[in-house]
Amino acid sequence: MSRPSFCASLCAALLSVLLVGAGAQPASPVTAQSIGDSIYPRLGQAGLDVRHYALDLNVDRPGTSELSGVVTLTVGATRPLPLLSLDFLGPAVAAVTWNGQPAPYRQDRAAGKLSIQRSLRPGEQATVTVRFAGTVGRRPDPELPLDVGWQAVAADGKRPGANFTLSEPDGTRTFLPVNDHPSDPATFTTRVTVPAGYVAAASGVQVLAQAAPGGGQTFTFEQAQPIPTYALALHVNRFERQDSPAVPVGVGGAAVARRDYFPSDLPDGTRDAYTRTGEVLTVLSGWFGPFPFGAYGSAVVTPGIPALETATLSTMPVRASNVRVLVHETAHQWFGDRVVLGDWADVWLNEGFATYAELLWAQAQGEDGAAIVRGWYDRAGRSPTRPLVAASERQLFDTTSYIRGALALQAVRVTVGDAAFQAYLRGWVAAFSDRPARTADLLAHTRRQLGADAEAALRLWTESPTLPPLPE
Numbered sequence: 001m002s003r004p005s006f007c008a009s010l011c012a013a014l015l016s017v018l019l020v021g022a023g024a025q026p027a028s029p030v031t032a033q034s035i036g037d038s039i040y041p042r043l044g045q046a047g048l049d050v051r052h053y054a055l056d057l058n059v060d061r062p063g064t065s066e067l068s069g070v071v072t073l074t075v076g077a078t079r080p081l082p083l084l085s086l087d088f089l090g091p092a093v094a095a096v097t098w099n100g101q102p103a104p105y106r107q108d109r110a111a112g113k114l115s116i117q118r119s120l121r122p123g124e125q126a127t128v129t130v131r132f133a134g135t136v137g138r139r140p141d142p143e144l145p146l147d148v149g150w151q152a153v154a155a156d157g158k159r160p161g162a163n164f165t166l167s168e169p170d171g172t173r174t175f176l177p178v179n180d181h182p183s184d185p186a187t188f189t190t191r192v193t194v195p196a197g198y199v200a201a202a203s204g205v206q207v208l209a210q211a212a213p214g215g216g217q218t219f220t221f222e223q224a225q226p227i228p229t230y231a232l233a234l235h236v237n238r239f240e241r242q243d244s245p246a247v248p249v250g251v252g253g254a255a256v257a258r259r260d261y262f263p264s265d266l267p268d269g270t271r272d273a274y275t276r277t278g279e280v281l282t283v284l285s286g287w288f289g290p291f292p293f294g295a296y297g298s299a300v301v302t303p304g305i306p307a308l309e310t311a312t313l314s315t316m317p318v319r320a321s322n323v324r325v326l327v328h329e330t331a332h333q334w335f336g337d338r339v340v341l342g343d344w345a346d347v348w349l350n351e352g353f354a355t356y357a358e359l360l361w362a363q364a365q366g367e368d369g370a371a372i373v374r375g376w377y378d379r380a381g382r383s384p385t386r387p388l389v390a391a392s393e394r395q396l397f398d399t400t401s402y403i404r405g406a407l408a409l410q411a412v413r414v415t416v417g418d419a420a421f422q423a424y425l426r427g428w429v430a431a432f433s434d435r436p437a438r439t440a441d442l443l444a445h446t447r448r449q450l451g452a453d454a455e456a457a458l459r460l461w462t463e464s465p466t467l468p469p470l471p472e
């Protein structure tokens with residue numbers, strides 16, 4: 001996510017108000033079966049492994065908060081589960097089935113849980129369907145004056161209505177029943193039916209677009225690699241889809257399909273940054289290893305929201321349609337979308353790496369990297385600092401997560417040199433593409449791959465209560 005400029009002007013004034021709003025949500029006891037995230041202790045169910053979500057959604061009135069559909073979850077368990085507990089703030093549930101048979105359930109919108117009264121043992125797999133219709137739920141952003149999750153952009157005289165997702169950290173539960181924690185990534189099949197004239201876009205590769213009854217269209221996307229729930233992109237808009245030549249930076253040199261989605265009536269120049277996407281993929285894959293997904297591009301949206309690294313399709317507001325933000329969100333495809341968080345407290349593993357990518361890109365353009373690092377250091381020095389593992393929700397997207405996180409990686413780089421640092425970044429992606437990562441994992445990876453000096457350099461930056469000296 002790229003939000004600092006927005007936050008700098010607004011957050012100080014709004015933070016206290018918003019925190020009161022968040023705290024006023026109905027209390028829910030922390031149950032033994034939640035995942036136990038240190039920032040969001042109510043999210044998720046421990047031991048639940050959702051392998052696949054198959055979505056069949058209808059957006060009949062774009063620009064509103066109405067949504068209906070059926071979600072089919074393929075679930076397994078890593079420990080005996082007495083019931084299934086999904087995160088769901090969304091529309092009213094009409095029916096639930098378990099392996100094809102009707103199953104008893106309880107929807108508690110205040111607590112944000114949908115409980116299904118069926119048990120599951122390790123080694124078993126079940127297919128669960130949830131049919132729902134109505135108005136999506138609300139989840140205020142941790143610090144910005146907006147709700148996360150399903151976004152409704154009402155039609156005005158100039159533009160038609162539109163919808164899109166903006167779900168970090170836990171907004172997907174506003175419209176889908178999910179195990180809404182990044183430590184349980186899953187694959188997705190997303191099928192969306194929209195009215196005539198509209199286009200749906202979603203994470204993954206589009207595999208089908210077919211006429212729907214009533215003149216609309218149904219679009220189907222396959223997201224074949226697991227992604228965290230918050231990274232699911234879903235857009236309904238009067239988009240123009242623009243295809244570009246594929247970029248051979250996938251696994252084994254595989255082609256990564258390139259498509260971007262633009263609404264009509266964009267200000268002049270908005271599309272310019274996106275003509276650089278292929279170059280960005282090439283530079284970043286040189287440092288991070290093969291691009292982890294089969295397609296990549298951006299979907300531009302008109303509201304003034306933060307940019308978000310939705311998987312295979314970054315969500316980019318008009319005003320952040322510049323190459324620096326594009327680089328940042330593209331880097332998150334590796335760091336956040338493929339290497340997923342084990343706990344929200346470690347969000348600097350997303351933001352520090354994505355910010356660092358801005359330096360790697362700038363240096364590839366011939367810019368003075370040392371000046372950028374000094375600028376970061378000055379900025380970090382003007383802000384409150386803390387150890388990198390966040391202790392509260394308000395710390396998640398602060399300057400420390402982004403800038404001190406990036407400086408921590410610079411400390412490793414200057415200790416070992418560029419070649420070893422490149423291998424280290426690639427090794428991190430390779431080792432943690434299929435298991436959630438925590439800060440302790442990165443420290444262990446650093447020692448294993450680079451030795452004790454590099455680990456000590458990183459540890460100073462992760463743990464010191466004060467700002468360590470500029471890495472030079």
Ligand SMILES: [Zn+2]
Nearest residue numbers: 001002351354
């Ligand atoms: Zn970010």
